[in-house]
Amino acid sequence: MATTDATSTASVHVAEHDHHEHYELNFWRKYVFAEDHKTIAKQYLITGIFWAIIGISFSVIFRLQLGFPQMKLEWLRPIIGNWIEESGKLSPDFYLALVTMHGTIMVFFVLTAGLSGTFSNFLIPLQVGARDMASGFMNMLSYWFFFMASLLMFVSIFLETGPAAGGWVVYPPLSALPQAHKGSELGMTLWLSSMALFIVSQLLGGINYITTVINLRTRGMSFSKLPLTIWAFFLTAVLGLISFPVLLSAALLLIFDRSFGTSFFLSDIYIAGEALPNVGGSPILFQHLFWFLGHPEVYIVMLPALGITSEIIATNSRKPIFGYRAMIASMMGIAFLAFIVWAHHMFVTGMNPFLGSVFMFLTLIIAVPSAVKAFNYITTLWRGNIRFTPAMLFSIGLVSFFISGGVTGLILGNAALDIQLHDTYFVVAHFHLVMGASSAFGLLAGVYHWFPKMFGRMMNDKLGYVHFWLTFIGIYSVFFPMHYIGIAGFPRRYYSFTSNDFTSNIFQDMNAFISLAAIVTFSAQFLFLYNFIHSLIKGKRATVNPWQSNTLEWTTPVIPGHGNWPGEIPAVYRWPYDYSKPGAKDDFIPQNVPYSQTPESNLPHEKELISLEQAIEAQNFNDQFKQPH
Amino acid sequence: MVYIVGLLSLVFLALAFMVFGRLTSVMKSVGTSGEQETYGGTSNKINGAMFMVFLILGTIAATWSFIHSTQYFLPEASSIHGRRTDGLFWGSMAIVTASALLTNILLFYFAYKYQYKDGKRATYYPENHKLELLWTVVPAVVMAIMVFTGWKAWRDIMSEAPEGAQEVELVGKQFNWIARYPGVDNNKLGAFNYKLIDNNNEVGIDYSDEAAFDDFTAPELHIPVGKPVLIRIRARDVLHSVFIPHMRVKMDAVPGMPTRFWFHPDKTTEQMRNETGNQNFKYEIACTEICGRGHFSMKMNLVVEDQESWNKWCAEQKPLLSSFPEYASRIPASLKAKAAKYLPTVGADTTSTASTGGVASSGSASLR
Ligand code: HEM
Ligand SMILES: [Cu+2]
Numbered sequence: 002m003a004t005t006d007a008t009s010t011a012s013v014h015v016a017e018h019d020h021h022e023h024y025e026l027n028f029w030r031k032y033v034f035a036e037d038h039k040t041i042a043k044q045y046l047i048t049g050i051f052w053a054i055i056g057i058s059f060s061v062i063f064r065l066q067l068g069f070p071q072m073k074l075e076w077l078r079p080i081i082g083n084w085i086e087e088s089g090k091l092s093p094d095f096y097l098a099l100v101t102m103h104g105t106i107m108v109f110f111v112l113t114a115g116l117s118g119t120f121s122n123f124l125i126p127l128q129v130g131a132r133d134m135a136s137g138f139m140n141m142l143s144y145w146f147f148f149m150a151s152l153l154m155f156v157s158i159f160l161e162t163g164p165a166a167g168g169w170v171v172y173p174p175l176s177a178l179p180q181a182h183k184g185s186e187l188g189m190t191l192w193l194s195s196m197a198l199f200i201v202s203q204l205l206g207g208i209n210y211i212t213t214v215i216n217l218r219t220r221g222m223s224f225s226k227l228p229l230t231i232w233a234f235f236l237t238a239v240l241g242l243i244s245f246p247v248l249l250s251a252a253l254l255l256i257f258d259r260s261f262g263t264s265f266f267l268s269d270i271y272i273a274g275e276a277l278p279n280v281g282g283s284p285i286l287f288q289h290l291f292w293f294l295g296h297p298e299v300y301i302v303m304l305p306a307l308g309i310t311s312e313i314i315a316t317n318s319r320k321p322i323f324g325y326r327a328m329i330a331s332m333m334g335i336a337f338l339a340f341i342v343w344a345h346h347m348f349v350t351g352m353n354p355f356l357g358s359v360f361m362f363l364t365l366i367i368a369v370p371s372a373v374k375a376f377n378y379i380t381t382l383w384r385g386n387i388r389f390t391p392a393m394l395f396s397i398g399l400v401s402f403f404i405s406g407g408v409t410g411l412i413l414g415n416a417a418l419d420i421q422l423h424d425t426y427f428v429v430a431h432f433h434l435v436m437g438a439s440s441a442f443g444l445l446a447g448v449y450h451w452f453p454k455m456f457g458r459m460m461n462d463k464l465g466y467v468h469f470w471l472t473f474i475g476i477y478s479v480f481f482p483m484h485y486i487g488i489a490g491f492p493r494r495y496y497s498f499t500s501n502d503f504t505s506n507i508f509q510d511m512n513a514f515i516s517l518a519a520i521v522t523f524s525a526q527f528l529f530l531y532n533f534i535h536s537l538i539k540g541k542r543a544t545v546n547p548w549q550s551n552t553l554e555w556t557t558p559v560i561p562g563h564g565n566w567p568g569e570i571p572a573v574y575r576w577p578y579d580y581s582k583p584g585a586k587d588d589f590i591p592q593n594v595p596y597s598q599t600p601e602s603n604l605p606h607e608k609e610l611i612s613l614e615q616a617i618e619a620q621n622f623n624d625q626f627k628q629p630h
Numbered sequence: 631m632v633y634i635v636g637l638l639s640l641v642f643l644a645l646a647f648m649v650f651g652r653l654t655s656v657m658k659s660v661g662t663s664g665e666q667e668t669y670g671g672t673s674n675k676i677n678g679a680m681f682m683v684f685l686i687l688g689t690i691a692a693t694w695s696f697i698h699s700t701q702y703f704l705p706e707a708s709s710i711h712g713r714r715t716d717g718l719f720w721g722s723m724a725i726v727t728a729s730a731l732l733t734n735i736l737l738f739y740f741a742y743k744y745q746y747k748d749g750k751r752a753t754y755y756p757e758n759h760k761l762e763l764l765w766t767v768v769p770a771v772v773m774a775i776m777v778f779t780g781w782k783a784w785r786d787i788m789s790e791a792p793e794g795a796q797e798v799e800l801v802g803k804q805f806n807w808i809a810r811y812p813g814v815d816n817n818k819l820g821a822f823n824y825k826l827i828d829n830n831n832e833v834g835i836d837y838s839d840e841a842a843f844d845d846f847t848a849p850e851l852h853i854p855v856g857k858p859v860l861i862r863i864r865a866r867d868v869l870h871s872v873f874i875p876h877m878r879v880k881m882d883a884v885p886g887m888p889t890r891f892w893f894h895p896d897k898t899t900e901q902m903r904n905e906t907g908n909q910n911f912k913y914e915i916a917c918t919e920i921c922g923r924g925h926f927s928m929k930m931n932l933v934v935e936d937q938e939s940w941n942k943w944c945a946e947q948k949p950l951l952s953s954f955p956e957y958a959s960r961i962p963a964s965l966k967a968k969a970a971k972y973l974p975t976v977g978a979d980t981t982s983t984a985s986t987g988g989v990a991s992s993g994s995a996s997l998r
């Protein structure tokens with residue numbers, strides 16, 4: 002244990018230095034099997050970016066098929082080989098494989114692992130004031146389980162019979178019967194194994210996030226002073242912890258059905274010239290289990306993005322987030338209701354229509370807290386002093402997508418209207434805007450905002466602006482027209498629209514336009530990639546608090562070392578949103594500034610809080626050594 | 631439209647060039663770590679203004695593309711419930727589009743209006759309970775109305791089929807639909823069992839049920855106009871989903887769990903041909919649940935005709951039992967008499983089968 006007096010500010014640097022000499026970790030422990038939450042966050046980020054590139058390129062390939070059905074794709078043969086048929090066209094089997102992999106990768110690997118994994122890991126200890134996660138070891142396991150899941154999924158892409166291809170929802174019997182579909186052979190086995198590992202990773206991570214938030218908050222950091230990011234990550238972890246095990250059991254039962262002859266989801270099937278012995282199972286059961294995770298999952302993807310946005314919008318509007326308590330309440334409402342709306346994905350599966358009615362009412366209730374959040378963001382902008390950093394632009398874009406995509410949820414949640422729209426492009430438009438694009442914008446906003454804290458350098462603003470505008474316009478161009486195509490009745494997961502009269506010969510140019518827009522949007526992401534890598538090496542050095550923000554992570558050194566704060570962890574006295582407080586000298590007052598130091602700006606009830614400060618200061622539950630250890 | 635897409639692509643190209651033009655200058659500035667930027671700079675103004683530009687151009691583009699697309703939307707529904715849900719749909723769309731537009735306008739306008747100015751200070755405005763209550767309650771009420779109307783429609787659509795509805799059965803398999811009719815004599819669909827499926831008896835008709843004797847199958851669905859039709863839906867292998875876009879009908883086909891959907895078609899194919907001016911118009915049934923390689927091409931034509939020609943069409947169809955008399959061997963002895971009229975006479979029968987023909991012919995022989 003270092004003996005330097007850590008409380009004396011003068012020796013902070015020495016202490017940090019000292020510390021490193023004592024605990025020099027070897028390369029493997031430091032960068033690969035790291036237990037430091039910041040390193041793990043970066044591992045998640047890099048893996049997430051890797052998957053995003055793959056996932057989005059897949060969508061570009063199948064958009065080529067949809068937008069330009071006549072196009073010869075021979076030039077893709079060097080990359081995807083025999084999946085290009087003799088005729089020079091994409092094989093329908095591979096089309097479905099691409100769609101399935103795109104969905105799986107984007108939802109689970111990019112927007113769940115890449116988003117929560119990066120920012121929950123990075124921000125929870127830094128913003129609640131903890132040295133690290135509750136269990137660094139479990140945290141490390143969590144990443145490496147994710148890594149193994151990624152590896153299996155990646156390998157499955159190269160199989161002779163291709164990866165899973167039954168849609169990202171993998172409904173049996175299609176996914177259970179190898180004789181039904183190429184994608185249900187080895188690819189499906191790997192998909193299920195990969196998801197099982199992925200879920201283990203999510204659970205290990207989630208337990209850690211929850212424990213850290215509950216147990217390791219610094220002195221004075223009560224739940225009512227937590228930044229909204231932390232509230233969001235916390236509730237997300239709770240959602241995941243309750244719902245992912247259900248998907249795990251669904252996956253295990255499906256594995257049994259596939260390999261051990263059980264009949265959980267199979268009944269009365271005649272396929273490939275023979276009647277199968279399975280009776281008594283129910284394919285609908287799988288759908289219930291899947292969507293019991295599936296719907297919370299959409300909020301697992303969305304809540305962290307909303308949390309990140311809350312923080313960024315408040316900081317860059319230089320205003321407190323409007324309705325802090327209402328924001329927490331609506332997140333809790335959403336988190337609770339998310340568990341009791343799942344069957345709105347199943348209105349026309351033959352489920353009891355009475356159940357349909359119940360789920361329809363519940364679904365529309367969940368729209369209320371979602372609407373409240375949108376209104377609160379808008380009011381936060383009102384009479385602000387807005388700085389358009391790239392992160393801020395992406396956050397505003399997120400709110401726009403969340404609104405435009407969210408309102409169609411009201412249509413789809415209406416069972417009577419869902420009859421016509423279910424499984425058409427209208428649904429594709431809805432969920433890509435409300436979840437895909439919004440959550441991706443949350444991820445991008447987060448990277449732009451916390452890049453300085455992660456890597457000690459700034460990203461280039463100008464490139465960020467260009468990246469934002471191309472992506473924002475591009476995404477609307479891709480998904481807005483899909484509403485029209487959906488209203489015209491175009492079913493989703495169709496390889497081509499030539500078989501039916503009601504879809505052939507119409508909207509061809511619209512589909513071409515969408516595909517072009519998708520290509521432009523995809524290309525624009527390379528600006529980001531360039532910016533990311535370039536700034537990593539050559540970016541301008543960051544200052545300690547480049548955005549003049551209130552939360553605790555900006556009280557650490559520019560590049561926080563192991564243990565985050567070289568000396569004692571700061572105590573917290575106020576909420577994180579004291580921006581532009583009347584009377585205050587600066588337009589921000591960080592959380593660790595006691596009220597006793599800001600008499601000029603204290604509100605009446607805050608004057609009374611001064612008397613509590615000594616008690617807060619004296620507490621010391623989690624940081625007994627007052628320095629990293 | 632081709633021109634417009636061409637134009638839009640041009641705009642994109644121009645944009646891309648502009649971006650790359652700027653990029654080169656930006657690249658230069660990337661390396662040289664400039665001094666701390668002040669927030670009121672030109673970039674901030676441009677970004678603020680862009681939000682307004684986006685709002686205005688976006689609204690125009692959305693309106694124009696909508697007007698342009700309406701010609702491709704499905705024509706008015708050909709079923710009674712379909713017109714009801716269409717009305718609800720467009721009503722709800724009006725409400726949600728208006729609210730999305732309004733909130734987006736506020737979002738972009740505030741972003742533009744309250745952009746950073748030196749020396750300005752944001753208003754410390756952390757909450758306003760009245761406002762919050764208002765915008766919780768108003769959406770809740772509007773949504774309650776939308777749900778309530780929707781729920782009533784849903785309840786009616788999903789209610790039990792009315793007495794006297796015409797029943798037909800649709801069976802999905804990779805990758806086509808098979809329609810089965812209750813036949814001309816008893817208007818009842820016979821029992822089925824998936825274990826009885828083979829190449830000829832594709833839907834597994836169970837001939838131990840006398841209602842099955844006159845059932846026939848067809849690769850096309852014919853239904854009479856002007857009366858309720860109940861479709862009983864099954865799947866043989868994997869999930870499928872019956873989608874009749876013009877009727878606003880959709881219901882999954884689930885192996886092991888028969889489902890159903892009833893509706894009241896009130897426009898014949900002929901009428902639609904006249905209305906749309908397209909003499910080749912056909913009602914179609916598509917599949918909307920991913921079912922494998924041929925999912926996109928899994929379709930069936932639907933013919934809606936008046937009762938008379940429907941009856942006539944039915945009478946022309948041959949019960950499956952007549953086409954494949956060997957199944958007579960599955961008929962329990964007590965019912966053989968009833969099946970006789972669907973079976974060819976012995977003389978005609980001799981060529982049709984060798985193995986099971988014996989039983990069949992002996993069955994019919996004993997009748998005489
Ligand atoms: C305003 C609240 C919302 C309502 C009422 C709502 C309603 C619905 C309904 C009814 C469906 C099923 C449509 C169908 O399959 O026919 C659906 C699909 C979907 N929604 Fe939402 N939604 C809302 C918000 C969200 C949010 C916030 C997200 C994501 C963060 C989301 C993501 C999805 C996804 C991924 C699907 C499609 C899944 C699939 O079929 O593959 N929704 N939504
Ligand atoms: Cu849902």
Ligand SMILES: [Cu+2]
Pocket residue numbers: 869870871917918919920921922924925926928
């Ligand atoms: Cu299908």
